Amino acid sequence: VLDQGPDPLRYGPAEGVPVLRELIAQRLRLAGMDIAPSQVLILTGSEQGIYMVAQALLRPGDGVVVEAPTYPGALRTFRSLGAQLHPVPLDKEGMRLDVLEGVLAYQRPKLIYTVPTFQNPTGITMSLDRRRGLLELAWRYRVPILEDDPYSDLRYEGQHIPLIQALDRRNYVIYLSTFSKWLFPGLRVGWMVAPRGVASRLVGIKRSLDLCTSPLSQFIVFELIRRGVDHLDRILRIYRARRDALLSALDRHCRGFMEWGRPQGGFFVWCTLREGIQMEALQEEALRAGVAFISGKPFFLEGFDGERHLRLNFPRLPEGRIEEGIQRLALALRQAASRPEPKVEKAGELGTPPVV
Ligand SMILES: Cc1ncc(COP(=O)(O)O)c(C=O)c1O
Numbered sequence: 001v002l003d004q005g006p007d008p009l010r011y012g013p014a015e016g017v018p019v020l021r022e023l024i025a026q027r028l029r030l031a032g033m034d035i036a037p038s039q040v041l042i043l044t045g046s047e048q049g050i051y052m053v054a055q056a057l058l059r060p061g062d063g064v065v066v067e068a069p070t071y072p073g074a075l076r077t078f079r080s081l082g083a084q085l086h087p088v089p090l091d092k093e094g095m096r097l098d099v100l101e102g103v104l105a106y107q108r109p110k111l112i113y114t115v116p117t118f119q120n121p122t123g124i125t126m127s128l129d130r131r132r133g134l135l136e137l138a139w140r141y142r143v144p145i146l147e148d149d150p151y152s153d154l155r156y157e158g159q160h161i162p163l164i165q166a167l168d169r170r171n172y173v174i175y176l177s178t179f180s181k182w183l184f185p186g187l188r189v190g191w192m193v194a195p196r197g198v199a200s201r202l203v204g205i206k207r208s209l210d211l212c213t214s215p216l217s218q219f220i221v222f223e224l225i226r227r228g229v230d231h232l233d234r235i236l237r238i239y240r241a242r243r244d245a246l247l248s249a250l251d252r253h254c255r256g257f258m259e260w261g262r263p264q265g266g267f268f269v270w271c272t273l274r275e276g277i278q279m280e281a282l283q284e285e286a287l288r289a290g291v292a293f294i295s296g297k298p299f300f301l302e303g304f305d306g307e308r309h310l311r312l313n314f315p316r317l318p319e320g321r322i323e324e325g326i327q328r329l330a331l332a333l334r335q336a337a338s339r340p341e342p343k344v345e346k347a348g349e350l351g352t353p354p355v356v
Pocket of ligand 1: 177178
Protein backbone atom coordinates (compact mmCIF):
# COMPACT_ATOMS: atom_id res chain seq x y z
CA VAL A 1 0.00 0.00 0.00
CA LEU A 2 2.75 2.40 0.94
CA ASP A 3 4.03 2.71 -2.62
CA GLN A 4 0.57 3.72 -3.91
CA GLY A 5 0.90 7.35 -2.86
CA PRO A 6 1.38 9.43 0.27
CA ASP A 7 2.06 7.87 3.65
CA PRO A 8 -1.33 6.85 5.13
CA LEU A 9 -0.27 8.16 8.53
CA ARG A 10 0.42 11.70 7.31
CA TYR A 11 -2.08 14.36 6.25
CA GLY A 12 -3.44 13.72 2.77
CA PRO A 13 -4.95 15.96 0.08
CA ALA A 14 -8.29 17.57 1.04
CA GLU A 15 -9.82 16.11 -2.13
CA GLY A 16 -8.83 12.58 -1.12
CA VAL A 17 -6.18 10.00 -1.94
CA PRO A 18 -5.74 9.83 -5.76
CA VAL A 19 -5.88 6.01 -6.12
CA LEU A 20 -9.21 5.87 -4.32
CA ARG A 21 -10.65 8.76 -6.34
CA GLU A 22 -9.65 6.92 -9.49
CA LEU A 23 -11.21 3.68 -8.32
CA ILE A 24 -14.47 5.43 -7.45
CA ALA A 25 -14.53 7.24 -10.79
CA GLN A 26 -14.10 3.88 -12.57
CA ARG A 27 -17.01 2.39 -10.65
CA LEU A 28 -19.21 5.41 -11.34
CA ARG A 29 -18.41 5.29 -15.03
CA LEU A 30 -19.70 1.70 -15.03
CA ALA A 31 -22.91 3.05 -13.45
CA GLY A 32 -23.30 5.48 -16.37
CA MET A 33 -21.67 8.65 -15.05
CA ASP A 34 -19.47 10.53 -17.45
CA ILE A 35 -16.87 11.84 -14.99
CA ALA A 36 -13.14 12.22 -14.38
CA PRO A 37 -11.33 11.23 -11.13
CA SER A 38 -10.72 14.94 -10.49
CA GLN A 39 -14.48 15.38 -9.94
CA VAL A 40 -14.55 12.86 -7.09
CA LEU A 41 -14.11 14.37 -3.64
CA ILE A 42 -13.59 11.98 -0.73
CA LEU A 43 -15.67 12.68 2.39
CA THR A 44 -15.59 11.64 6.04
CA GLY A 45 -18.87 9.78 5.53
CA SER A 46 -21.55 11.03 3.14
CA GLU A 47 -23.15 12.80 6.11
CA GLN A 48 -20.30 15.31 5.86
CA GLY A 49 -21.27 15.93 2.23
CA ILE A 50 -24.81 16.94 3.20
CA TYR A 51 -23.34 19.51 5.59
CA MET A 52 -20.83 20.79 3.03
CA VAL A 53 -23.44 21.26 0.31
CA ALA A 54 -25.80 23.00 2.72
CA GLN A 55 -22.96 25.25 3.87
CA ALA A 56 -21.97 26.06 0.28
CA LEU A 57 -25.45 26.75 -1.12
CA LEU A 58 -27.68 27.94 1.71
CA ARG A 59 -28.06 30.99 3.89
CA PRO A 60 -30.26 31.06 6.99
CA GLY A 61 -33.92 31.18 5.92
CA ASP A 62 -33.30 29.61 2.49
CA GLY A 63 -35.72 26.84 1.54
CA VAL A 64 -34.78 23.19 1.02
CA VAL A 65 -37.12 20.61 -0.49
CA VAL A 66 -37.04 17.32 1.41
CA GLU A 67 -38.97 14.12 0.88
CA ALA A 68 -41.64 13.26 3.47
CA PRO A 69 -40.51 11.03 5.07
CA THR A 70 -36.72 11.31 4.76
CA TYR A 71 -33.36 10.63 6.42
CA PRO A 72 -33.34 12.43 9.81
CA GLY A 73 -29.61 13.20 9.64
CA ALA A 74 -30.28 15.47 6.66
CA LEU A 75 -33.18 17.19 8.44
CA ARG A 76 -30.90 17.84 11.41
CA THR A 77 -28.14 19.27 9.23
CA PHE A 78 -30.39 21.56 7.19
CA ARG A 79 -32.05 22.80 10.37
CA SER A 80 -28.71 23.44 12.09
CA LEU A 81 -27.86 25.87 9.28
CA GLY A 82 -31.17 27.71 9.60
CA ALA A 83 -32.80 26.35 6.44
CA GLN A 84 -36.54 26.30 6.00
CA LEU A 85 -37.73 22.81 5.11
CA HIS A 86 -40.40 22.13 2.48
CA PRO A 87 -41.65 18.53 2.69
CA VAL A 88 -42.87 16.84 -0.49
CA PRO A 89 -44.71 13.51 -0.07
CA LEU A 90 -43.72 10.29 -1.82
CA ASP A 91 -45.84 7.78 -3.67
CA LYS A 92 -44.77 4.41 -5.12
CA GLU A 93 -42.63 6.13 -7.78
CA GLY A 94 -40.85 8.54 -5.46
CA MET A 95 -41.22 12.28 -4.89
CA ARG A 96 -44.57 13.68 -6.07
CA LEU A 97 -43.74 16.11 -8.83
CA ASP A 98 -47.15 17.81 -8.83
CA VAL A 99 -46.53 18.89 -5.22
CA LEU A 100 -42.89 19.69 -5.93
CA GLU A 101 -43.78 22.03 -8.76
CA GLY A 102 -46.04 24.08 -6.48
CA VAL A 103 -43.26 24.34 -3.91
CA LEU A 104 -40.71 25.39 -6.54
CA ALA A 105 -43.06 27.99 -8.00
CA TYR A 106 -44.26 29.55 -4.74
CA GLN A 107 -41.52 28.95 -2.17
CA ARG A 108 -38.47 29.39 -4.39
CA PRO A 109 -36.22 26.93 -2.49
CA LYS A 110 -32.48 26.86 -3.08
CA LEU A 111 -31.93 23.09 -2.99
CA ILE A 112 -33.80 19.82 -3.60
CA TYR A 113 -32.62 16.95 -1.39
CA THR A 114 -33.56 13.44 -2.47
CA VAL A 115 -32.64 9.83 -1.64
CA PRO A 116 -34.00 8.38 -4.89
CA THR A 117 -32.86 4.76 -4.65
CA PHE A 118 -34.04 2.38 -1.89
CA GLN A 119 -34.88 5.43 0.16
CA ASN A 120 -34.28 5.71 3.88
CA PRO A 121 -36.78 5.05 5.48
CA THR A 122 -39.36 3.83 2.92
CA GLY A 123 -37.23 1.64 0.60
CA ILE A 124 -38.98 3.37 -2.35
CA THR A 125 -37.06 3.84 -5.60
CA MET A 126 -37.84 6.79 -7.84
CA SER A 127 -38.90 5.63 -11.32
CA LEU A 128 -36.99 6.65 -14.45
CA ASP A 129 -39.84 8.92 -15.58
CA ARG A 130 -39.87 10.68 -12.22
CA ARG A 131 -36.10 11.16 -12.35
CA ARG A 132 -36.43 12.78 -15.77
CA GLY A 133 -39.37 14.87 -14.58
CA LEU A 134 -37.49 15.96 -11.48
CA LEU A 135 -34.56 17.11 -13.58
CA GLU A 136 -36.86 19.03 -15.94
CA LEU A 137 -38.34 20.89 -12.97
CA ALA A 138 -34.94 21.55 -11.42
CA TRP A 139 -33.69 22.98 -14.72
CA ARG A 140 -36.83 25.06 -15.24
CA TYR A 141 -36.77 26.59 -11.77
CA ARG A 142 -32.96 26.64 -11.60
CA VAL A 143 -32.66 24.68 -8.36
CA PRO A 144 -29.75 22.27 -7.79
CA ILE A 145 -30.43 18.68 -6.69
CA LEU A 146 -28.53 16.85 -3.96
CA GLU A 147 -28.77 13.14 -4.85
CA ASP A 148 -27.93 11.19 -1.69
CA ASP A 149 -27.29 7.62 -2.75
CA PRO A 150 -25.91 5.32 -0.05
CA TYR A 151 -27.94 2.26 -1.11
CA SER A 152 -28.03 1.84 -4.92
CA ASP A 153 -25.17 -0.72 -4.88
CA LEU A 154 -27.41 -2.93 -2.74
CA ARG A 155 -29.91 -4.10 -5.37
CA TYR A 156 -31.36 -7.58 -4.72
CA GLU A 157 -33.70 -7.75 -7.70
CA GLY A 158 -34.94 -5.73 -10.68
CA GLN A 159 -33.19 -3.56 -13.25
CA HIS A 160 -30.68 -0.82 -12.46
CA ILE A 161 -32.27 2.62 -12.89
CA PRO A 162 -29.91 5.39 -14.03
CA LEU A 163 -28.67 7.73 -11.34
CA ILE A 164 -30.15 11.22 -11.54
CA GLN A 165 -26.61 12.55 -11.88
CA ALA A 166 -26.12 10.35 -14.96
CA LEU A 167 -29.28 11.77 -16.59
CA ASP A 168 -28.37 15.39 -15.91
CA ARG A 169 -27.08 17.29 -18.96
CA ARG A 170 -26.83 20.68 -17.28
CA ASN A 171 -24.67 20.18 -14.19
CA TYR A 172 -27.52 20.58 -11.70
CA VAL A 173 -26.81 17.48 -9.60
CA ILE A 174 -24.42 17.01 -6.72
CA TYR A 175 -24.04 13.29 -6.02
CA LEU A 176 -23.22 11.64 -2.68
CA SER A 177 -22.46 8.07 -1.76
CA THR A 178 -20.59 6.04 0.83
CA PHE A 179 -18.81 2.82 1.73
CA SER A 180 -20.72 2.69 5.02
CA LYS A 181 -23.46 0.37 3.82
CA TRP A 182 -21.48 -2.55 2.38
CA LEU A 183 -17.99 -2.11 3.86
CA PHE A 184 -17.52 -0.50 7.28
CA PRO A 185 -19.34 2.61 8.54
CA GLY A 186 -16.60 3.01 11.16
CA LEU A 187 -14.00 3.78 8.49
CA ARG A 188 -16.00 6.94 7.70
CA VAL A 189 -15.33 7.09 3.98
CA GLY A 190 -17.88 8.51 1.56
CA TRP A 191 -17.60 10.57 -1.61
CA MET A 192 -19.15 13.33 -3.63
CA VAL A 193 -19.29 14.18 -7.31
CA ALA A 194 -19.83 17.89 -7.76
CA PRO A 195 -20.24 20.04 -10.87
CA ARG A 196 -17.06 21.97 -11.60
CA GLY A 197 -18.69 25.30 -10.69
CA VAL A 198 -19.07 24.45 -6.99
CA ALA A 199 -16.27 21.89 -6.56
CA SER A 200 -13.59 24.33 -5.42
CA ARG A 201 -15.90 25.97 -2.88
CA LEU A 202 -16.75 22.53 -1.51
CA VAL A 203 -13.06 21.61 -1.21
CA GLY A 204 -12.51 24.81 0.76
CA ILE A 205 -15.31 23.88 3.16
CA LYS A 206 -13.98 20.34 3.46
CA ARG A 207 -10.53 21.70 4.36
CA SER A 208 -11.98 23.93 7.06
CA LEU A 209 -13.95 21.02 8.54
CA ASP A 210 -11.25 18.36 8.91
CA LEU A 211 -8.31 19.06 6.53
CA CYS A 212 -8.78 15.65 4.95
CA THR A 213 -10.55 12.33 5.43
CA SER A 214 -8.29 9.88 7.27
CA PRO A 215 -5.80 8.67 4.62
CA LEU A 216 -5.45 5.42 6.58
CA SER A 217 -9.19 4.77 6.22
CA GLN A 218 -8.98 5.62 2.52
CA PHE A 219 -6.14 3.16 1.94
CA ILE A 220 -7.96 0.45 3.85
CA VAL A 221 -11.04 0.96 1.67
CA PHE A 222 -8.90 0.98 -1.47
CA GLU A 223 -7.14 -2.26 -0.53
CA LEU A 224 -10.33 -4.00 0.55
CA ILE A 225 -11.98 -3.23 -2.76
CA ARG A 226 -8.88 -4.02 -4.84
CA ARG A 227 -8.46 -7.42 -3.20
CA GLY A 228 -12.05 -8.46 -2.62
CA VAL A 229 -13.85 -8.10 -5.92
CA ASP A 230 -16.56 -10.51 -4.84
CA HIS A 231 -17.20 -8.90 -1.45
CA LEU A 232 -20.19 -6.94 -2.70
CA ASP A 233 -21.62 -10.07 -4.34
CA ARG A 234 -21.33 -11.89 -1.03
CA ILE A 235 -23.00 -9.05 0.84
CA LEU A 236 -25.79 -8.97 -1.74
CA ARG A 237 -26.46 -12.70 -1.30
CA ILE A 238 -26.59 -12.35 2.49
CA TYR A 239 -28.74 -9.22 2.58
CA ARG A 240 -31.11 -10.58 -0.10
CA ALA A 241 -31.71 -13.71 2.01
CA ARG A 242 -32.37 -11.54 5.06
CA ARG A 243 -34.79 -9.31 3.18
CA ASP A 244 -36.64 -12.38 1.91
CA ALA A 245 -36.74 -13.84 5.43
CA LEU A 246 -38.21 -10.60 6.76
CA LEU A 247 -40.83 -10.32 4.02
CA SER A 248 -41.94 -13.92 4.40
CA ALA A 249 -42.07 -13.65 8.22
CA LEU A 250 -44.19 -10.50 7.88
CA ASP A 251 -46.50 -12.35 5.50
CA ARG A 252 -46.92 -15.26 7.88
CA HIS A 253 -47.28 -13.34 11.15
CA CYS A 254 -48.35 -9.73 10.63
CA ARG A 255 -51.09 -9.73 7.98
CA GLY A 256 -54.12 -7.73 9.04
CA PHE A 257 -52.19 -5.59 11.52
CA MET A 258 -50.20 -3.52 9.07
CA GLU A 259 -49.16 -3.13 5.43
CA TRP A 260 -45.62 -2.98 4.11
CA GLY A 261 -43.62 -2.37 0.95
CA ARG A 262 -41.35 -4.82 -0.85
CA PRO A 263 -38.03 -2.98 -1.42
CA GLN A 264 -35.86 -4.19 -4.31
CA GLY A 265 -32.73 -3.22 -2.40
CA GLY A 266 -31.28 -1.24 0.48
CA PHE A 267 -31.82 -1.77 4.19
CA PHE A 268 -35.43 -1.01 5.05
CA VAL A 269 -39.00 -2.28 5.04
CA TRP A 270 -41.50 0.45 5.81
CA CYS A 271 -44.75 -0.58 7.46
CA THR A 272 -48.04 1.27 7.95
CA LEU A 273 -50.20 0.32 10.94
CA ARG A 274 -53.86 -0.36 10.38
CA GLU A 275 -56.36 2.01 11.98
CA GLY A 276 -56.95 1.34 15.65
CA ILE A 277 -53.41 0.32 16.64
CA GLN A 278 -51.76 3.07 18.65
CA MET A 279 -48.00 3.51 18.38
CA GLU A 280 -47.63 4.16 22.09
CA ALA A 281 -49.40 0.90 22.94
CA LEU A 282 -47.33 -0.97 20.34
CA GLN A 283 -44.08 0.39 21.74
CA GLU A 284 -45.02 -0.73 25.26
CA GLU A 285 -46.02 -4.18 24.05
CA ALA A 286 -42.87 -4.48 21.93
CA LEU A 287 -40.74 -3.70 24.96
CA ARG A 288 -42.57 -6.41 26.87
CA ALA A 289 -42.13 -8.88 23.99
CA GLY A 290 -38.41 -8.02 23.70
CA VAL A 291 -38.30 -6.61 20.18
CA ALA A 292 -37.17 -3.20 18.93
CA PHE A 293 -38.18 -1.15 15.90
CA ILE A 294 -38.03 2.50 14.92
CA SER A 295 -41.26 4.44 14.76
CA GLY A 296 -41.80 6.62 11.70
CA LYS A 297 -41.84 9.83 13.70
CA PRO A 298 -38.20 11.01 13.38
CA PHE A 299 -38.40 10.74 9.57
CA PHE A 300 -41.07 13.41 9.27
CA LEU A 301 -41.26 17.08 10.10
CA GLU A 302 -43.57 18.12 12.92
CA GLY A 303 -47.23 17.98 12.04
CA PHE A 304 -46.96 14.76 10.01
CA ASP A 305 -48.41 11.53 11.29
CA GLY A 306 -45.22 9.47 11.60
CA GLU A 307 -46.80 7.47 14.40
CA ARG A 308 -48.62 5.26 11.92
CA HIS A 309 -45.37 3.84 10.57
CA LEU A 310 -42.53 1.52 11.56
CA ARG A 311 -39.15 1.15 9.90
CA LEU A 312 -37.71 -2.36 10.00
CA ASN A 313 -34.03 -2.89 9.21
CA PHE A 314 -33.03 -6.37 7.95
CA PRO A 315 -29.27 -6.52 7.08
CA ARG A 316 -27.99 -6.81 10.62
CA LEU A 317 -29.68 -10.01 11.77
CA PRO A 318 -29.41 -13.62 10.53
CA GLU A 319 -32.61 -15.19 9.18
CA GLY A 320 -33.44 -17.14 12.36
CA ARG A 321 -33.30 -14.02 14.50
CA ILE A 322 -35.43 -12.13 11.98
CA GLU A 323 -38.12 -14.83 12.22
CA GLU A 324 -38.00 -14.63 16.01
CA GLY A 325 -38.13 -10.82 15.97
CA ILE A 326 -41.17 -10.79 13.70
CA GLN A 327 -42.97 -13.37 15.84
CA ARG A 328 -42.40 -11.09 18.83
CA LEU A 329 -43.54 -8.07 16.84
CA ALA A 330 -46.70 -9.97 15.83
CA LEU A 331 -47.41 -10.72 19.48
CA ALA A 332 -46.96 -7.03 20.34
CA LEU A 333 -49.25 -6.05 17.44
CA ARG A 334 -51.94 -8.47 18.62
CA GLN A 335 -51.75 -7.12 22.17
CA ALA A 336 -51.78 -3.48 21.03
CA ALA A 337 -54.73 -4.15 18.70
CA SER A 338 -56.76 -5.63 21.53
CA ARG A 339 -56.34 -2.57 23.74
CA PRO A 340 -59.27 -0.19 23.88
CA GLU A 341 -58.94 3.04 21.91
CA PRO A 342 -57.63 5.83 24.12
CA LYS A 343 -60.37 8.17 25.31
CA VAL A 344 -60.32 11.51 23.49
CA GLU A 345 -60.01 14.16 26.18
CA LYS A 346 -62.78 16.74 26.14
CA ALA A 347 -61.87 20.39 26.44
CA GLY A 348 -61.55 21.34 30.09
CA GLU A 349 -60.94 17.79 31.26
CA LEU A 350 -57.20 18.32 31.29
CA GLY A 351 -57.46 21.10 33.87
CA THR A 352 -54.87 23.83 34.11
CA PRO A 353 -51.54 22.83 32.61
CA PRO A 354 -48.68 22.72 35.08
CA VAL A 355 -46.32 25.66 34.90
CA VAL A 356 -42.74 24.52 34.32
C1 LIG B 1 -29.82 8.58 3.31
C2 LIG B 1 -28.56 8.57 4.10
N1 LIG B 1 -27.63 9.51 3.86
C3 LIG B 1 -26.48 9.55 4.54
C4 LIG B 1 -26.20 8.63 5.53
C5 LIG B 1 -24.90 8.75 6.28
O1 LIG B 1 -23.97 7.79 5.90
P1 LIG B 1 -22.41 7.90 6.18
O2 LIG B 1 -22.05 6.79 7.09
O3 LIG B 1 -21.77 7.75 4.83
O4 LIG B 1 -22.11 9.25 6.76
C6 LIG B 1 -27.13 7.63 5.82
C7 LIG B 1 -26.90 6.66 6.89
O5 LIG B 1 -27.77 5.98 7.39
C8 LIG B 1 -28.34 7.59 5.08
O6 LIG B 1 -29.29 6.67 5.28
